[in-house]
Amino acid sequence: MTNEFHDPEIQSLFRQAHRELEGEALATRVMTRIRNLKLLVLTGGLAAALLLLVGAWLIFGVALFEFTVLISEALATPLFDLGQGWLALLLLPANTVATLLVITFKALRIFHKTVTGSLPGRP
Amino acid sequence: MQKAQDYYPECPEAFLVSLARTGDRKAFETLMLRRQSSIRNLMRRFCGDHALADDLAQQVFFKVWLNIRTLRKPGAFSAWLRRLAVTVWLKHLRKKDALRSAAELSGMEPARRESSASVGMDLDRALATLPETERLHLVLSYNEGLTHSEISELTGTPLGTVKSHIRNGSLRLRNALSAYCEDPETGP
Numbered sequence: 001m002t003n004e005f006h007d008p009e010i011q012s013l014f015r016q017a018h019r020e021l022e023g024e025a026l027a028t029r030v031m032t033r034i035r036n037l038k039l040l041v042l043t044g045g046l047a048a049a050l051l052l053l054v055g056a057w058l059i060f061g062v063a064l065f066e067f068t069v070l071i072s073e074a075l076a077t078p079l080f081d082l083g084q085g086w087l088a089l090l091l092l093p094a095n096t097v098a099t100l101l102v103i104t105f106k107a108l109r110i111f112h113k114t115v116t117g118s119l120p121g122r123p
Numbered sequence: 124m125q126k127a128q129d130y131y132p133e134c135p136e137a138f139l140v141s142l143a144r145t146g147d148r149k150a151f152e153t154l155m156l157r158r159q160s161s162i163r164n165l166m167r168r169f170c171g172d173h174a175l176a177d178d179l180a181q182q183v184f185f186k187v188w189l190n191i192r193t194l195r196k197p198g199a200f201s202a203w204l205r206r207l208a209v210t211v212w213l214k215h216l217r218k219k220d221a222l223r224s225a226a227e228l229s230g231m232e233p234a235r236r237e238s239s240a241s242v243g244m245d246l247d248r249a250l251a252t253l254p255e256t257e258r259l260h261l262v263l264s265y266n267e268g269l270t271h272s273e274i275s276e277l278t279g280t281p282l283g284t285v286k287s288h289i290r291n292g293s294l295r296l297r298n299a300l301s302a303y304c305e306d307p308e309t310g311p
Contacts, residue, residue, distance in 0.1 A: 004271050005286065005290045006264070006293075009303075009304045010265055010293055010296055010297060010300075010304070011265050013242060013304075014168070014246065014265040014266050016242045017164075017168070017242050017247075018164050018243075018266075019160075019164065020160050021160045021163050021164070023155070023159035023163075024156075026159050026163070026177060026180060027155050027156050027159065030155060030184045030185055030188070031148065031152055034148065034185070
């Protein structure tokens with residue numbers, strides 16, 4: 001810009017006033033502030049995650065627990081009524097819905113292998 | 124064996140900016156050490172208070188760290204840093220406390236020349252007697268070497284206002300610092 005007002009004497013004063021300043025202390029302060037911020041963000045994130053977890057447990061915890069108990073009881077239901085004798089006790093691990101499910105699953109896998117030549121989910 | 128970080132002080136600024144953008148704190152620290160003096164001097168001219176200037180400079184560099192990922196061109200770092208410094212200063216001015224302290228500074232008498240070491244202090248005192256926007260434009264013009272249109276764009280002030288502020292401010296400053304301006308030793 002050719003028509004800009006510019007006082008060379010004031011310019012000279014500004015140049016004289018400029019001092020090279022040591023910056024170690026300032027840099028340390030800024031870096032400490034940055035570290036503190038990172039720590040704050042981390043702590044805040046952890047606290048929020050914990051709060052979310054506790055909140056989720058309070059809302060869904062009981063329902064989830066009841067559902068788990070229900071499933072466990074359903075799986076442990078005896079297939080045949082064998083009474084209270086020693087035979088019933090002996091066959092207890094095999095005489096459940098869970099056993100039936102496992103046997104069905106295994107049979108399906110074997111059938112699949114026989115038909116296709118490989119197990120499902122494997123190359 | 125030397126670490127790569129040991130070479131940072133010799134690296135070009137654009138390279139350090141690129142590293143700082145990826146979250147390299149050491150690169151950022153090196154960058155800050157390079158630039159802190161000019162930003163602190165700029166803030167000293169703006170506010171005339173060394174402690175406050177250092178505090179504001181600290182805020183500027185903290186903002187730089189928070190926003191450096193938004194800087195697309197590492198070569199534009201210098202102008203971007205200046206813009207941030209001006210933004211921090213303007214934000215500070217908007218606070219009530221800052222306005223009060225500026226008013227206190229405005230009430231100060233312009234100092235007489237004592238020694239060449241006090242030029243900065245005298246200049247700051249003389250600058251403090253000027254209205255805030257006039258001071259801002261004057262400092263950006265003389266301290267940062269910006270053109271009037273650059274100042275207008277940076278501060279969002281109409282070009283005509285910038286021109287008149289610099290002209291009037293220069294005259295007032297010259298008046299306040301007459302002891303320096305009339306002396307052939309300190310003159311250009």
